[in-house]
Amino acid sequence: MEPVLVLDQLDKSFGGLTVTYNVSFSVMPGEISAIIGPNGAGKTTLFNQITGNLLPDKGRILFKNEQITGLRPQEIVARGMGRSFQITSIFPEESVLENVRISCLSRRKEVLNPFRNVARFKEATDQAYFILESLGLAKHAERPAFELAHGDQKLLDIGIALGLEPQLLLLDEPTAGMSPDERQLTRDLIKRLWEEFNLTLIFIEHDMDIVFGIAQIVRVLQLGRLLAEGPPEEIRNNPEVITAYLGEEVR
Ligand SMILES: Nc1ncnc2c1ncn2[C@@H]1O[C@H](COP(=O)(O)OP(=O)(O)OP(=O)(O)O)[C@@H](O)[C@H]1O
Ligand SMILES: [Mg+2]
The missing domain is CATH 3.40.50.300 (P-loop containing nucleotide triphosphate hydrolases)
Known part of the structure; x- marks a missing residue:
């Protein structure tokens, strides 16, 4: 190997x-x-x-x-290659879901254009939910990221990295x-x-x-x-x- x-x-x-x-x-x-x-x-x-x-x-x-x-x-x-940072790199004003969805979409090179391809947008949303479930953050999906406790912000940062597969x-x-x-x-x-x-x-x-x-x-x-x-x-x-x-x- x-x-x-x-x-x-x-x-x-x-x-x-x-x-x-x-x-x-x-x-x-x-x-x-x-x-x-x-x-x-x-x-x-x-x-x-x-x-x-x-x-x-x-x-x-x-x-x-x-x-x-x-x-x-x-x-x-x-x-x-993905990484999380010692100090987190989240978008504080965006929702928890959006933070992960942005990285799922950017993996597909379709950043912030949900109207061009609804099916892909749905796919990225599902993927983001899957990641949030894995991290135990799905219950906070709709909250702005800055409201999360410090520990959860660290996890969200990992979620953003995972969105890039x-x-x-x-x-x-x-x-x-x-x-x-x-x-x-x-x-x-x-x-x-x-x-x-x-x-x-x-x-x-x-x-x-x-x-x-x-x-x-x-x-x-x-x-x-x-x-x-x-x-x-x-x-x-x-x-x-x-x-x-x-x-x-x-x-
Ligand atoms: N951009 C920079 N310019 C100048 N010095 C730097 C820079 N980045 C890091 N250093 C210095 O390099 C050394 C190593 O820093 P580094 O952040 O890699 O340590 P670390 O092992 O991650 O420590 P910690 O466990 O505290 O996070 C330190 O002395 C730090 O001050
Ligand atoms: Mg360090």
């Missing part, structure tokens, strides 16, 4: 500050994996390079065997700012979405219950370098990882 995503020696600096250094790894299709590491380790910057929001200074990114380094984010999305989905701190109860639910939800939508899924997360609960592979970034990569049990017992990030208490 070929990897779906390959990072090959990615370097990125801001001024004199090296934020990713020589980062290489491969992600297999259908894998669910986590990226962990201290604040400022370069996790989000790495996602930004993968999704075309930032250009690496050096190195290559291959998605489904094609070079995507230097492509614009929209082009990368069109090839089947990605094969590879990147989630940046899906449970940030959530209560412990919400986190538990979101952990189960992420696992379910991964299965239901046949995703290859990479998530950045600080909550180790979630990381060690659902990731098949864990990658640890420290000061922009890939410190370790492997199955959860191995990472959890890796002395370097414990020193750099985990501490003793999670063992």
Whole structure:
């Protein structure tokens, strides 16, 4: 089996500050994996390079065997990569349904033209409802997005990404700012979405219950370098990882 995503020696600096250094790894299709590491380790910057929001200074990114380094984010999305943001990207004044429907329609390149093709519009609406049901947000479909609780806004952001029918989905701190109860639910939800939508899924997360609960592979970034990569049990017992990030208490 070929990897779906390959990072090959990615370097990125801001001024004199090296934020990713020589980062290489491969992600297999259908894998669910986590990226962990201290604040400022370069996790989000790495996602930004993968999704075309930032250009690496050096190195290559291959998605489904094609070079995507230097492509614009929209082009990368069109090839089947989706993401949610650490800070959500919803349209606050639009309804919850509309937020997801817009992305379902844009996947079909028919943005905001419901009258040209009623059948397609209906299809996108059904798809949006299906996604909202999966996220437990269907009951809020008609409400403006800004009225949602923070945790639900995070889920809506994932819904927007799913509307684009990605094969590879990147989630940046899906449970940030959530209560412990919400986190538990979101952990189960992420696992379910991964299965239901046949995703290859990479998530950045600080909550180790979630990381060690659902990731098949864990990658640890420290000061922009890939410190370790492997199955959860191995990472959890890796002395370097414990020193750099985990501490003793999670063992
Ligand atoms: N556009 C930018 N210009 C300058 N420095 C930046 C920029 N973006 C990120 N940085 C710096 O790069 C480093 C890595 O940031 P990044 O956001 O990737 O960390 P992170 O691992 O996602 O951290 P967190 O867990 O807090 O989200 C930080 O020191 C940050 O201040
Ligand atoms: Mg970050």
